[in-house]
Amino acid sequence: DTAVSQTPKYLVTQMGNDKSIKCEQNLGHDTMYWYKQDSKKFLKIMFSYNNKELIINETVPNRFSPKSPDKAHLNLHINSLELGDSAVYFCASSPRTGGNQPQHFGDGTRLSIL
Amino acid sequence: DQQVKQNSPSLSVQEGRISILNCDYTNSMFDYFLWYKKYPAEGPTFLISISSIKDKNEDGRFTVFLNKSAKHLSLHIVPSQPGDSAVYFCAARASGSARQLTFGSGTQLTVLP
Numbered sequence: 383d384t385a386v387s388q389t390p391k392y393l394v395t396q397m398g399n400d401k402s403i404k405c406e407q408n409l410g411h412d413t414m415y416w417y418k419q420d421s422k423k424f425l426k427i428m429f430s431y432n433n434k435e436l437i438i439n440e441t442v443p444n445r446f447s448p449k450s451p452d453k454a455h456l457n458l459h460i461n462s463l464e465l466g467d468s469a470v471y472f473c474a475s476s477p478r479t480g481g482n483q484p485q486h487f488g489d490g491t492r493l494s495i496l
Numbered sequence: 497d498q499q500v501k502q503n504s505p506s507l508s509v510q511e512g513r514i515s516i517l518n519c520d521y522t523n524s525m526f527d528y529f530l531w532y533k534k535y536p537a538e539g540p541t542f543l544i545s546i547s548s549i550k551d552k553n554e555d556g557r558f559t560v561f562l563n564k565s566a567k568h569l570s571l572h573i574v575p576s577q578p579g580d581s582a583v584y585f586c587a588a589r590a591s592g593s594a595r596q597l598t599f600g601s602g603t604q605l606t607v608l609p
Contacts, residue, residue: 427596438596472539482528487539
């Protein structure tokens with residue numbers, strides 16, 4: 383009955399590979415997000431989707447491509463992985479973009495690039 | 497540029513005493529503030545929030561204070577319990593934006609039995 387679930391939890395891969403991280407929420411929320419937690423522990427927004435439409439795209443390399451097949455899913459595909467992509471990636475969701483509603487987070491995917 | 501700052505990376509408190517975690521921000525457009533708690537290998541869990549129209553919000557042992565003129569907020573936990581040991585993140589959201597959160601770097605709270 384996990385509210386926001388991400389798979390896989392750990393991902394170890396070689397530089398240059400392409401990989402995907404999946405996220406699903408069963409809260410009925412309209413908005414989903416991807417955050418990256420870097421080595422300094424800051425969580426930084428990467429993307430936000432509202433009802434399958436992209437509403438935020440921060441200055442993220444275009445090797446990162448989010449895909450939202452429906453409002454309950456927001457997957458993250460990364461091409462040509464680089465060493466600097468090593469981080470923990472968190473998916474989150476909230477009821478809608480407006481209003482004071484907290485975001486609910488998944489447990490994160492720890493990506494390690496060899 | 498860090499718009500949300502948590503200047504204390506760690507804090508140790510004795511069980512039963514008060515824990516005070518601090519957060520400063522620079523963006524005057526922020527109008528909603530949240531505290532999240534994070535255990536290792538888990539995602540951040542929402543704890544408490546406050547709107548900029550208030551200066552205090554209380555929920556059980558947790559109270560958040562907001563000082564808009566000083567651009568400062570704090571989280572008080574009283575009494576502190578060993579289960580409160582975690583990393584606490586302060587986050588803020590700007591009005592008129594797409595409502596993404598801007599996070600601080602977190603404070604590791606350790607409550608000693």
